[in-house]
Amino acid sequence: MRKLTTATAVALGVLAIGASAVSAEKLTIGLASEPTSLDPHFHNLGPNNAMSVHIFDRLIAQDEKQRLSPGLAVSWMPVDDLTWEFKLREGVKFHDGSDFNADDVVCTMARAPDVPNSPSGYGTYLKGKEVIKIDDYTVHFKTAAPYPLMGNDISTIPVISEQGCNSTTEEFNAGTAAIGTGPFKFQSYTPGESIVLVRNDDYWGDAAIWSEVEFRPITSGPSRVASLLAGDVDMITGVPTTDIATLRGNDQIQLSQGASNRVIYLHLDQFREDSPFVKANGGGDIKNPLLDVRVRKAISMAISRDAIVDRVMEGVAIPAGQLLPEGFFGVSDKLDVVAYDPDGAKALLAEAGYPDGFELTIHGPNDRYINDAKIAEAVAQMLTRIGIKTAVETMPRSVYFGRASRGAEGDLPEFSFILVGWGAGSGEASSPLKSLIHTFDKDAGFGSSNRGRHSDPETDALIEEALRTVDDAKRQELLAAATERAIENVAIIPTHFQVNTWASKKGLSYIARTDEYTLATGVVKE
């Protein structure tokens, strides 16, 4: 998956289509969610990261399928067990004309985890890594143990100039410090209103086809669609699923769709004998049936992924059988989507000792994922059909995630059966395995989102070994094996992968990205 050649360096998302046409053209994009800052190290959040890609390059770029490709580094490879060597691109200039070199990398890596007042920083990706400048165009990243995910981690860090390293978040927002090497330069930023960027004509990669790009946050879905129809904006993100059919019938509008790295799944309480939202028929206490793998399997078999995709998601989703859609690093080619089999599910329930089922409550957010509350309702209906009488309780994400993560006594998860989603930011399978499947282990930082507290030593061993294995082929095998074991044990129940929809006016289309970013460089003319 990693090309270590220096030959063809392709910038992130910059596509050759129409690249020769360098002209004065403006693009206006209506965004569903607005970045909270233009300081690229301030808030590790999707919209912020997407915006910063325009202005700031990374050492390693992620393409539209999150595959790594050379960015400001032309090559990266381990030189020994504990050292990765990055060779930097020469002749690159920042927007202010200064040269890019190793000093910028060193100071970037020092600032990224340590921005004052940052709600959520980039320390997560830089923990245990030491940066050493070897010469002007070589740096070493040292770790205490062999670390295969160096490329993925480093691809999340936007590179700023030495001058920017000494600047405050305010100076970035004002534009004076928003100086990168990326395909666009800062023009203006009015929070809540607009962000305007202009093309960097001296870009080291292929120049963008848009001379000016304006991003306008329009958070209300119907208004965003109306703005596109009215011609206020050329493209919008996050098209509401209810509008997709109508827009498809409009010959002035072009839809662009693509699978995301986000899996929607169900987590089940696998650590409590008396789970708070599992009851015997009639409301009495029972020993938590979700501890029994047969019950978990029955639940998985009772859910018709096709029905969820067709009816609830109006066709705009992909049924899921594992943690990431096919094509990602570390997915297993042996896993199929679990077939819908209510009779088999009933038989399994009976075998486990619950011929008449039990009572259960599913909890989920109602403003986080596409149609989240409706999916929870559909799952509840399907389970009720096999005898597990399921109630639904949904709530705003601001309330939900706190309770789902540590709402019960002793900071334990509060719910018994929940609907959640996971986007693999690193673009490979270790991300969900490490956070969702591995045993909750505070000291090692594993299982931080394992809200069902699934725990299987053998799976853990596979995951940990994968995270030590630098050899790509071997790691792929280990990750696939860990995924297979997790799905076999029904650690979680994946239902579907989200598909994102962008809508543009006729003549434009968007190269859909799995990381859900909206990049001006991905908007192409047809």
Add this chain to the structure above:
Amino acid sequence: MTVFIIRRLLQAMLVVFMMSVIVFFGVNIVGDPVYMLVSPDADQADIEAAISRLGLDRPILEQYWLFLKGAAQGDLGDSFIFGEPALKLILHHMPATMELAFSALMLAIVIGIPLGLYAGLYPDSRVSKGIMAASIFGFSLPTFWVGLMLIMLFAVELRWVPATGRGDLGSFLGIESSIFTSDGLSHIFLPALNLALLKISLAIRLTRAGVREAMGQDYVKYARAKGLSTRRIILVHVMKNIMIPVVTVMGLEFGSLIGFSVVTETIFAWPGMGKLLIDAILQLDRPVVVAYLMIIVLFFVLINLIIDILYSILDPRVRLQDQGA
């Protein structure tokens, strides 16, 4: 009058303090902002670091005490999400909301009062009945629906004005506002109209009721008998008398225009305080929610005070004094 104003300001401070208790504890009981902020990739240590950085690991009473201490110095806390002082964020978004509320109020007065006057003077004409029927719609149709319909009609079908956003800013007498440019006016027209619809209906009904009542009064008959022109009777004598309820209600409504422009701002992507508030609520940016509510309380108190002062100008019989309690 000075004593009156000082007393009212003291009362205002008490109200603001009590609101701070209700708002602070109300907002802090709900939800958990940490999970709204940290990246999903964050591990347990990152999450704990975020909790302690935001001070959420402290007892709530201590958090409130810190808030009060800051508030006394004009610091209502830093936004969790933007890392900037909440007050600064709100003040930054205030001009957009003020110009929207002001434009809506102007529309309400300029459209509502003449129509109400007409309907009051000629209650049996068809036009009047039409006006009254239309005002019922103004009251009863939900703002978000009307807003979307306005966008569909004027922006999507007719393409007369843009659908969303705020236009270019112009400067006049040192005030920066989008109502001083033609681009700005074309942007503000729809949201202002949407926000004003209910107020227009209100102005129509209040004016009509006032006019109908006043026209039967003795002083109007006397003025007629005295031979004053109808024009003078209506514009000077009748209008002056019916203006008190209209000014009171419109004044109070101005507060609600500012405080509750949330729906309109969201639909029209208007970068005002209301949109800031709704985003803050959704993302549980507690300091911004608390600061916003404190400011709105302050607004209402001040507007009430201004209305009282206006009374005394419109009606000399009203004296601004301490009424005992």
